[in-house]
Amino acid sequence: MYTLKKSLGQHFLKDENICRKIVDSLPVIPNQQVLEVGPGAGAITKYLLELPDTSFKAVELDTEKVEYLQKTYPAIQGKLINESFLDVKPPFEGKFNVIGNFPYNISTQIMFRVLEWKDQVPCVVGMFQKEVAQRIAAKHGNKDYGILSVLIQAYYKVEYLFEVSETCFNPPPKVKSAVIRLHRLEEAYDIPNERKFFNLVKTAFGQRRKQLRNPLKPLFDKEVLQDSFFTKRAEELTVADFVALSHKMI
Known part of the structure; x- marks a missing residue:
């Protein structure tokens, strides 16, 4: 059969209803x-292989x-691509969707790779681990709202979308899990410089309890x-607010 590797954060999904529900999403x-x-x-691969009119590939580090x-x-x-997802190049020409029971120890890095x-x-x-899913989905004014x-x-x-009990896995993780879905925005925000925008967001939340004037001082003119x-504080700003601010950066 196979062995579970804690170093890779492996917890295998065993609930077939949940497996189908993820693929159906x-x-x-x-x-x-x-x-x-x-x-x-x-666990979900067998259902993905059954999808009609689909070109399928999978990235797996564990040989x-x-x-x-x-x-x-x-x-x-x-x-199958036997590499780390964090190192692999886009495996398709053109557009492709991404799905997975993401390894929790690198799930945030996976999302930055998707970006x-x-x-x-x-x-x-x-x-994802439930807390990470909540952070990704959080709206402004929420304590979970942050860089991600x-x-x-x-x-x-x-x-x-839905939460998944620890009992659905082998071995059961010590954290709760949740499934989320991302769809590219139909109307994209006008972000003039992505590198500056990312730096703005990360700097603002680096001192999230302070008024923005303090952490953002190096990024804007005095006026x-x-x-x-x-x-205001970082968590009070909407995504649109951050985009608007990025237009005023030095």
Whole structure:
């Protein structure tokens, strides 16, 4: 069979109803391309391989799991990439959707990787540790609202779909899980400089309890900083507010 590797954050989904529910959350589009991240022992892979009119690939770092998947699911031959998702290049030309029971120890890094590929990735369906899912989906004014919330919501609409009990996994994780779905925004925000925008958001939340005037002092002219807007705290600003601020940066 296979072994579970704690170093890779492996907790395998065993509830078939949940497996199907995750796959059913992915839009079914003719001739679509789908990438699964971390298929593990194939809990949702077997259902993804059954999707009609779909070009499928999966990225799996664990060589033992790659060998197991190839023996167990003959249809996956030639569709596995034995690398870390954080190192792999986009596996398709054109647009492709991303899905997975994401390894919790790198789930935030996975999302930042998706942001790098955002022009090619219109939809993401992923299972995360519940707290991370809540952070991604959080709205302004919420204690969970932060860097991850703003940067992802600047490009994607986030839907918090459903939660998954610890008992659905082997071994049961010590945290609760949740599945969310991201859809690229139909009307993109006007972000003049992505590097500056990312720096603005990260700097603002670096001292989230302080008024924005303090952490953002190096990024704006003195005259701009006099605006009463800068008496707010980072979590009070909407994504649109951050975008508007980015237009006034030095």
